[in-house]
Amino acid sequence: MINDHNIQAFFALLRVGLWGNGNLDLLIDGTTDWQEVYRLATEQSVLGLVLAGLERSDVKPPRVLLLQWIRKVLMIEQRNKKMNAFVTNLIEKLRRNDIYAILVKGQGIAQCYEKTLWRSFGDVDLFLSDENYQKAKELLLPLGKITEPEEVAKKHFAMDIEGWAVELHGTLKSGLSSRVDKVLVRLQEDTFYDGQVRLWTNGQTQIFLLKAENDAFYVFTHILQHFYKEGVGLRQICDWCRLMWTYRDSLNYGLLKKRIRRAGLMSEWKAFYNLASRYLGMPDLGSQDSQARMSDQRSSVRLTGVESATSRHSSNKFGSAHDSIADFMVCDSRYDKKADRIMEFILKSGNMGHNRDMSHFSKYPYLIRKCVSMGRRIGDLINHARIFPLDSLRFFPRIMFNGIISAVKGE
Numbered sequence: 060m061i062n063d064h065n066i067q068a069f070f071a072l073l074r075v076g077l078w079g080n081g082n083l084d085l086l087i088d089g090t091t092d093w094q095e096v097y098r099l100a101t102e103q104s105v106l107g108l109v110l111a112g113l114e115r116s117d118v119k120p121p122r123v124l125l126l127q128w129i130r131k132v133l134m135i136e137q138r139n140k141k142m143n144a145f146v147t148n149l150i151e152k153l154r155r156n157d158i159y160a161i162l163v164k165g166q167g168i169a170q171c172y173e174k175t176l177w178r179s180f181g182d183v184d185l186f187l188s189d190e191n192y193q194k195a196k197e198l199l200l201p202l203g204k205i206t207e208p209e210e211v212a213k214k215h216f217a218m219d220i221e222g223w224a225v226e227l228h229g230t231l232k233s234g235l236s237s238r239v240d241k242v243l244v245r246l247q248e249d250t251f252y253d254g255q256v257r258l259w260t261n262g263q264t265q266i267f268l269l270k271a272e273n274d275a276f277y278v279f280t281h282i283l284q285h286f287y288k289e290g291v292g293l294r295q296i297c298d299w300c301r302l303m304w305t306y307r308d309s310l311n312y313g314l315l316k317k318r319i320r321r322a323g324l325m326s327e328w329k330a331f332y333n334l335a336s337r338y339l340g341m342p343d344l345g346s347q348d349s350q351a352r353m354s355d356q357r358s359s360v361r362l363t364g365v366e367s368a369t370s371r372h373s374s375n376k377f378g379s380a381h382d383s384i385a386d387f388m389v390c391d392s393r394y395d396k397k398a399d400r401i402m403e404f405i406l407k408s409g410n411m412g413h414n415r416d417m418s419h420f421s422k423y424p425y426l427i428r429k430c431v432s433m434g435r436r437i438g439d440l441i442n443h444a445r446i447f448p449l450d451s452l453r454f455f456p457r458i459m460f461n462g463i464i465s466a467v468k469g470e
Contacts, residue, residue, distance in 0.1 A: 061399070061402060061403070061406075064086075064090065064091070065091060065092045065095040065096055065099075066099065066406070067086050068086050068087050068091045068096055069095075069096045069099045069100065069109065070338050070339070071083050071086040071087060071112070072087070072096070072100075072109045072112030072113060072116065073100075073105055073108055073109055073112060073293070073297075073339065074112070074339055074340035075111070075112035075115050075116075076105075076107075076108035076109055076110070076111035076112035076113075077108060077297060077300065077301065077339060077340060078340050079111075079115075079173060083112070083115065083116045083117075083118070087116050087118045088118065089118075091118070093120035093121060093124055094124065096109070096120070097120070097124060097127075097128060099406075101131075102409045103292050103293040103294060103405075103409070104179040104292055104293075104294040105179065105293055105294055105297060106128065106131055106132055106135065106179065107132045107135055107136075107174060107176075107177025107178060107179060108172075108177065108178070108297065110128055110129065110132050110177070111173070111174055111177060113125075113128075132177055135176070135177060135178075135179055135180065136176040136177060138180055139166070139169070139175075139176040139177075139178070139180050140176060142166060142180050142183070142223065143166060143261055143262070144262075145183070145221065145223050146162065146166055146183055146261060146266065147261050147262050147264045147266075149183065149185075149220070149225070150162070150264060150266055151264060152198075153195060153198070156194070156198050157194075158187070158191045158194050158195050158198065159187075159188075159191055159267070160185040160186065160187050160191065160195065160267070161185070161186040161187070161250060161256065161267045161268065161269060162183070162184070162185060162186075162259070162266050162267065162268055163184045163185070163186045163228070163231070163268070163269060163274075163277065164181070164182075164184050164278065164281070164298070165180070165181050165182060165183060165184055166180070166183070166259075166261075167259055167266070167268040167269075167274075168274075168278070168298045168301070168302055170259055171298075171301040171302050171304070171305040171306075172301055178294075178298075179294055181224075182223075182224040182225065182226050183223055183224065183225045183226070184226045184228060185225070185226070185227050185228065186228045186231060186250070186269075187227060187228065187229055188229075188251045189214075189229055192214055192216075192227055192228075192229035195227055196216055196227060199218060199220060199225070199227075200218070202220050202221075203218040203219050203220035203221070203225070204218065204219050205217070205218055206218060206219050206224065213229075213230060213232065213234070214227075214228065214229025214230045215227070215228055215229070230243075230244075230247065231243045231246065231247060231277055231280075232244070233280045233281070233283065233284050234284065234288075234457060234458065235280070235283060235284065235287065235454045235457060235458070236323070236453055236454055236457055237457075238321070238322055238323050239280060239322045239323070239324065241321070241322075242276070242318050242321050242322040243277065243280065245318075246269075246273045246276060246277060246318075249270070249273060250269060250270070250273065255270040255273065256268060256269065256270055257269070257270055257271060257274075271302070271306035271309060271310055272306075272310050272311050272312075272314055272315045272318075274302055275299065275302055275303050275306075275310065275315060276315060276318050276319070276322075278295070278298060278299050278302060279299060279324070279327075279328065279331070280322070280324070281295070282295050282296060282299060282331065283324070283327060286401070286404075286443070287439065287440065287443060287451075287454055287458060288439075288458060289408075289439075290404070290405075290408035290409065290439075291405060291408075292405065292409065293339075293405060296331065296334070296335055296339065297339065299331075299335070300335050300339055300341045303341075303344060303388075304341070304342065304344070307344050310344075312345075312385035312388065316385070316387055319387065323450070323453070324450075325387065326394075326397075326447060326450065327447060327450065328387055329387060329391050329394050330394045330397040330398055330401060330446070330447075331398070331401065332387070332388065332389070332390065332391075332394075333390050333391055333392075333394040333395060333397070333398040334398035334401050334402055336389075336390035337390060337395070337398060338398075338402060341390075343388060343389040343390055344385060344388035344389075345385035345386050345387065345388030345389040397446050397447070400445060400446045401446060404442065404443075440454075440455050440458070
């Protein structure tokens with residue numbers, strides 16, 4: 060595990076911010092470099108979570124830095140309120156035109172946090188059926204501007220509407236391998252053909268979200284996309300943790316495990332769960348003893364306005380919500396080294412790879428930029444081969460092929 064004192068102090072505060080409990084006395088003291096802790100929180104887009112941890116700490120940063128920190132988080136809070144209002148207006152506009160969308164990631168997952176408005180915001184991502192994807196493009200195009208070329212094969216369309224980044228997704232495919240994407244296609248069928256969704260009541264508007272176990276699987280594959288292609292941040296992993304914790308009593312663990320195995324991602328899942336447990340304090344949901352120890356905290360979880368719309372669809376043939384086969388939801392010490400290497404990469408690359416030198420985008424022509432990006436991606440895959448040797452080789456051809464196709468098409 061990483062031994063740097065300031066990094067340990069950062070993780071201690073992050074754990075308390077995530078779960079509302081923990082002992083900070085041993086890790087937060089007069090030697091803490093608060094500027095470094097603030098830098099890490101900013102870099103990983105978890106300023107609000109770490110401030111929530113600071114609320115429970117007797118030791119605080121210098122006053123000037125603390126006030127700056129609070130001001131930044133209040134700005135995040137205000138921006139989230141405006142974003143929620145925008146999402147409501149966007150969903151209602153679509154529905155008035157007989158277009159129905161699923162909100163994925165972002166503001167839907169934010170509802171799984173105790174301080175929902177302190178989660179750093181991102182894009183507005185909408186998942187649509189083929190027909191609704193085309194109709195939504197036509198409806199929204201006059202309302203904003205295209206921010207990047209449409210990826211036709213991936214059914215991905217990005218726009219700026221009223222200053223908000225909006226992305227339309229006609230598929231949730233990962234681009235990692237056909238084996239992973241087959242499971243994601245099944246998830247898509249569950250959503251659109253079987254109506255397996257949950258609801259978030261945003262003001263007076265009910266917004267569709269992916270069903271909890273589908274969401275947990277999708278968010279995890281999205282984490283892997285960024286991990287293998289550019290860099291992943293702690294905010295995404297925190298989202299994954301809070302989602303599973305919030306719905307721990309209703310998750311169909313049997314179905315989730317079956318999908319992880321079918322996708323060939325069990326090694327990655329266990330390594331990231333190990334990381335989440337050791338660094339972020341994620342409880343072992345597969346342990347009955349852990350469930351008993353954490354039961355007194357259930358009242359702290361915010362479920363207001365979020366509910367399952369499809370409990371009738373919980374498929375018994377895959378096991379019940381409390382199935383004892385949830386052994387993949389525990390911290391396995393055999394994955395310690397993998398988890399440590401993943402965390403080293405996360406801290407080095409920053410949230411979504413933002414620590415990396417991106418100056419080539421402004422210096423060089425398009426094809427050279429693509430070559431630089433592909434070279435960096437090859438370097439990452441070589442690095443990740445130390446962690447997941449077989450899957451790095453398995454994903455390499457698809458990732459490189461998609462990169463080449465994108466470069467040729469100018470996407």
